[in-house]
Amino acid sequence: MNEQGDRRFWSVVPAGGSGTRLWPLSRAGRPKYLLPIAGERSLLQQTWDRLLPLSSPDRILVVAGAAHAAAIARQLPDLPEENILIEPQPRGTGPAIGLAAGIIASRDPAAIMGSFAADHVVTDTRAFTQAVETAIAAASQGWLVTIGIQPSRPETGYGYIERTDEVLELGAAVPGVAYRAAGFREKPSYEAAVEFIRSGRYDWNASMFIWSVETFATEMRRYLPVHANRIARIVSAWNEPERDETLAREWNAMKPVTIDEGLMERSDRLAVVPAEMGWSDVGDWHGLGALISDREDGNAFRGNVLAHATRDTLVWSTSGRLVALVGVGDLAVIDTPDALLVVNRHRAQEVRSIVDKLAGGMDDLI
Amino acid sequence: MNEQGDRRFWSVVPAGGSGTRLWPLSRAGRPKYLLPIAGERSLLQQTWDRLLPLSSPDRILVVAGAAHAAAIARQLPDLPEENILIEPQPRGTGPAIGLAAGIIASRDPAAIMGSFAADHVVTDTRAFTQAVETAIAAASQGWLVTIGIQPSRPETGYGYIERTDEVLELGAAVPGVAYRAAGFREKPSYEAAVEFIRSGRYDWNASMFIWSVETFATEMRRYLPVHANRIARIVSAWNEPERDETLAREWNAMKPVTIDEGLMERSDRLAVVPAEMGWSDVGDWHGLGALISDREDGNAFRGNVLAHATRDTLVWSTSGRLVALVGVGDLAVIDTPDALLVVNRHRAQEVRSIVDKLAGGMDDLI
DSSP states (O other), X not given: OOTHHHHTEEEEEEEOOOOGGGTTTSBTTBOGGGSOTTSSSOHHHHHHHHHTTTSOGGGEEEEEEGGGHHHHHHHOTTSOGGGEEXXXXXXXHHHHXXXXXXXXXXXXXTOEEEEOXXXXXXXXXXXXXXXXXXXXXXHTTTOEEXXXXXXXXXXXXXXXXXXXXXXXXXXXXXXXXXXXXXXXXXXXXXXXXXXXXXXXXXXXXXXXXXXXXXXXXXXXXXXXXXXXXXXXXXXXXXXXXXXXXXXXHHHHHSOOOOHIIIIITTOSOEEEEEEOSOEEOOOSHHHHHHHHOOSTTOOEEESEEEEESOBSOEEEEOSOOEEEEESOBSEEEEEOSSEEEEEEGGGGGGHHHHHHHHTTTOGGGO | OOTHHHHTEXXXXXXXXXXXXXXXXXXXXXXXXXXXXXXXXXXXXXXXXXXXXXXXXXXXXXXXXXXXXXXXXXXXXXXXXXXXXXXXXXXXXXXXXXXXHHHHHHHOTTOEEEEOOTTOEESOHHHHHHHHXXXXXXXXXXXXXXXXXXXXXXXXXXXXXXEEEEEOOOOTTOSSOOEEEEEEEOSXXXXXXXXXXXXXXXXXXXXXEEEEHHHHHHHHHHHOHHHHHHHHHHHHTTTSTTHHHHHHHHHHHSOOOXXXXXXXXXXXXXXXXEEOSOXXXXXXXXXXXXXXXXXXXXXXXXXXXXXXXXXXXXXXXXXXXXXXXXXXXXXXXXXXXXXXXXXXXXXXXXXXXXXXXXXXXXXGGO
């Protein structure tokens, strides 16, 4: 593309989480990112496609649990095997991104890296690429950079980034603008979210982080020194016979921590690149319905559907059966071979409670 | 039981109609009356059970289409084969009941007979029996007697019977009261239905008719003379070699007519026995849900159901799958192996429109 080729930009895709709010389509064994829910290719494959203009395949790493390594390898045939990093246990995004950063630094100490969720949707790839290019320029100056999504509603399920008025000097070749950030704000109350949007100074945190591995290592040592030490031991054993033993011992001893809480909410080297790129985290059935609906009545149908007097309803059927709707609205109907879900779209977040109930004896459906 | 044993009371069960409003559970090949939707036994079997105290098996006749004769014979093993009357084509309840009455008259000219739908529910069998016994006493005096169900709401989908103040003299042994009826009123407007209920003079027509075969024959000759003649020809050929030929010719030539329109709305020999017997026609999914719900939240679940924050919802699942509900209300979810229906219970009557749409290419699901 442009100068990133020289700068050796590396991409990391932490692929933890199963997306319980998209049950029963997503399951523990079939997490959301492996599903083709917004197009022909899975969300992971679309993430890969989006990163290829920025990082060649040997510079893309995926961090995942052992259970999903094979599926990831098959979905991304060009991903080198040594770039699939297996977490022995889930420890949150802090250790996952930390390990990837350590491995990258061992291969390329001058690397700039970015971390991108495996299961989000971006419809404007060009805007995404330009935002990352801008972030890379800021990261080269020693900032921990977040791409901030312009909020479209007072969402209480996301974190926010507050920006200052201070624009970073990045040079004329850079396609976008980066601001020094005032800080991260965790999931706000509704009233706070409304105020955030009114102020115009807050963007959504979409878990897109760009930094140099050098800056990252410095901040890790400062804010998460115990984690940093354990990760350093794992990385130094990575190409040695004792790798598995070291990984098991050091990894499992780490406390779970997200990169947001462990680092981004504490660092004073934060920058933000505001962007609009048609982003969605496809976090629940309501979000997916909004994403794929292209009809005036607000319906979105996948499968063999007959509807009468029906509006704003998502049907996702993989069972092959006829799904008939009469006089309903604001529903999501998810029809799989072994489980059927009917949920009020405005309460789509509560699908989790069903998955919790399944844990008491119907574990095979989780 | 009591004197009916002497009076040789005969029962007729017209089993036409497929109950399209209970699709996808009921199908053309699996009509509502063959389904065990309100208990262990099918609605037809429950009708049989209800009639046995009144009519011995040799005095119960079922009139049905050829497609359902085998299923009826299997569900009612004690029903004599010669008591299953096959309609060559659907012609409405007028010809169906008329033929049965003619056959009964040929076997027992002094018979009193009753006609009872195959697919209704009655929860108070004792009240039913007493109402029929009262009706038999009135029928013996030459009345066309209807059992009138006390209305519980201004239903616009039913016919009504208006009663006069004239109580028939039936003798002290009769358990109930019969009135001379002022007439039948077809499905009213909502305003008219409200007025009917306010007046206290109207009962629902539940298609329960009791009369002597002699009175019935007289009224048929008066109001439906062409039908009466054709039926007479069929009956006289019934035990002859030309039965099938005569049946096909005379039956198919008859105009379709219901017994309500053809006879009951025109006769001046009407009586009504008001009764409360826990009657329901289980006419749609809303009605079935109301019938079988025994929970405070108004839900009624059949199958493997997990519900969260859900009320007034009927789930009927025969697929064996888990059905999960989150945050919904006033729905019926009908889950069969080849079709799924999600319908607003207040629009349950519109399920018909789906069946109509299926006729355009998915006939195997009808």
